[in-house]
Amino acid sequence: MNSWRTPAIVLKVQDYGEADRLVTFLTPARGRLTGMAKHARKSRRRFAHCLEPLSRVEFFLSGRNAGNLEFIEKGESVEVFQEVRRNLPRLGAAALLAELAGELAAPPDATVQIFATVELALRRLEGGDPPGSLLPAFLLHLLKLGGYGLHLDNCLNCGQVPTEGLYFSVPRGVILCAPCSQGALGPLLPLTLGEWKLLQQAASWPANKLSVLRFPGQQRDKSLRLVKLFLRHHLGHDLKSWAFWEKVAATRE
Amino acid sequence: MAKAAYPEALRRVIAALAKWPGVGEKTAARLALYLLRAPQEEVRELAQALVELKDKMQLCRLCFAFADQELCPLCADPRRRQAEQILVVADPGDLLAIERLGWYQGLYHVLGGLLSPLEGVTPDHLRLKELRQRLAAGEAREVILALNPTMEGEATTTYISQELKPLPVRVSRIAYGLPMGGDIKYADRQTLKEALSHRVET
Numbered sequence: 001m002n003s004w005r006t007p008a009i010v011l012k013v014q015d016y017g018e019a020d021r022l023v024t025f026l027t028p029a030r031g032r033l034t035g036m037a038k039h040a041r042k043s044r045r046r047f048a049h050c051l052e053p054l055s056r057v058e059f060f061l062s063g064r065n066a067g068n069l070e071f072i073e074k075g076e077s078v079e080v081f082q083e084v085r086r087n088l089p090r091l092g093a094a095a096l097l098a099e100l101a102g103e104l105a106a107p108p109d110a111t112v113q114i115f116a117t118v119e120l121a122l123r124r125l126e127g128g129d130p131p132g133s134l135l136p137a138f139l140l141h142l143l144k145l146g147g148y149g150l151h152l153d154n155c156l157n158c159g160q161v162p163t164e165g166l167y168f169s170v171p172r173g174v175i176l177c178a179p180c181s182q183g184a185l186g187p188l189l190p191l192t193l194g195e196w197k198l199l200q201q202a203a204s205w206p207a208n209k210l211s212v213l214r215f216p217g218q219q220r221d222k223s224l225r226l227v228k229l230f231l232r233h234h235l236g237h238d239l240k241s242w243a244f245w246e247k248v249a250a251t252r253e
Numbered sequence: 254m255a256k257a258a259y260p261e262a263l264r265r266v267i268a269a270l271a272k273w274p275g276v277g278e279k280t281a282a283r284l285a286l287y288l289l290r291a292p293q294e295e296v297r298e299l300a301q302a303l304v305e306l307k308d309k310m311q312l313c314r315l316c317f318a319f320a321d322q323e324l325c326p327l328c329a330d331p332r333r334r335q336a337e338q339i340l341v342v343a344d345p346g347d348l349l350a351i352e353r354l355g356w357y358q359g360l361y362h363v364l365g366g367l368l369s370p371l372e373g374v375t376p377d378h379l380r381l382k383e384l385r386q387r388l389a390a391g392e393a394r395e396v397i398l399a400l401n402p403t404m405e406g407e408a409t410t411t412y413i414s415q416e417l418k419p420l421p422v423r424v425s426r427i428a429y430g431l432p433m434g435g436d437i438k439y440a441d442r443q444t445l446k447e448a449l450s451h452r453v454e455t
Binding site: 011012017018045048049052053054055077080082085086087088091092095096098099240241242243244245247248249252 | 274275368369370371372373374375376377403404405407408411412415439441442443444446
């Protein structure tokens with residue numbers, strides 16, 4: 001039976017039975033997949049250093065599969081992002097982006113771009129881009145690719161460009177000016193004009209330009225809070241990686 | 254299948270053994286038949302040991318390794334304290350692997366896991382507060398971090414190193430690189446890179 005080769009970013013690895021490993025990974029062609037790596041805990045040759053979360057690898061998948069489960073015949077490590085692994089803020093940002101990508105990878109037309117965006121973010125973090133600025137920008141970009149794009153251009157109700165006192169509607173993912181926010185469905189998050197402009201740029205710029213953006217501490221925290229609330233509302237749960245970001249990574253930024 | 258031919262008592266033992274890791278139904282049946290033929294005392298001894306395992310086993314008050322008293326044999330040994338070293342491991346299995354060497358003569362601290370951002374495991378889930386308390390009590394002047402060279406292990410190593418920096422203790426971690434008897438030609442790129450970047454003077 002033919003095997004096929006795919007680039008992948010490893011999201012999660014669990015031991016299974018005595019020697020196997022269950023691997024969740026992101027691919028450009030088919031989004032998030034789960035595969036069984038048989039005897040992976042014993043075979044150093046077939047899976048040398050390639051079953052590590054947040055690593056960029058090449059997987060060779062068997063033509064056979066069992067329902068939604070792929071069989072990983074072997075893997076090759078491409079990049080382990082060593083600097084990301086040893087720097088807690090970079091690691092926290094990388095984990096959040098990878099986890100969000102895993103949640104969003106369902107739309108078939110977006111999987112290639114989602115994969116490319118996560119890979120680019122990992123490379124930028126490895127290269128030393130500040131995680132506190134990269135994270136909100138890439139989170140907003142991933143949301144757009146995944147079909148959860150925020151409407152940040154102007155007030156969605158009246159179409160006016162807000163001049164002061166504007167709000168982000170968490171359930172609708174849109175901007176409302178102060179008069180239109182009266183009686184609107186909440187929660188509503190107040191934003192300054194500066195915060196709004198920055199979010200607008202982050203949500204509309206192409207991924208390869210996002211590393212130019214800088215989020216000062218307060219704007220970073222506000223932007224991340226906005227994304228967190230929006231995701232919680234739409235996914236029905238928080239991403240697991242928020243806990244690490246908030247308790248470990250952000251405090252060292 | 255012949256399973257139906259087994260009496261109820263035998264079936265219960267097979268079903269119980271088949272739950273063990275690495276034991277399938279065939280192996281469970283073989284083990285059960287062995288127990289059936291084994292001397293009465295041997296089987297009683299095994300049953301008694303299993304019951305005592307659950308009744309008596311607890312975690313050491315200091316290092317959180319397995320113990321059958323308040324302190325594990327290592328923490329209770331006064332000679333171990335003289336080294337003034339604490340070796341930090343993720344779980345008791347790692348402790349046993351290092352202890353089998355018979356080379357390390359200091360104390361241990363079992364974290365009970367590793368930081369894992371993607372799984373939401375934060376420092377609150379590990380026994381770090383207890384490690385700080387032991388260091389504050391002056392138990393050691395050196396902390397050796399013996400955690401796996403995985404993403405989770407390295408994150409935990411980095412975190413603990415940074416947390417302990419203000420304390421008057423030397424913090425080191427075990428070396429990463431080629432295994433003994435290994436072959437450079439067959440080593441993966443990352444391992445070779447680590448071995449080179451952490452080379453030691455001879």
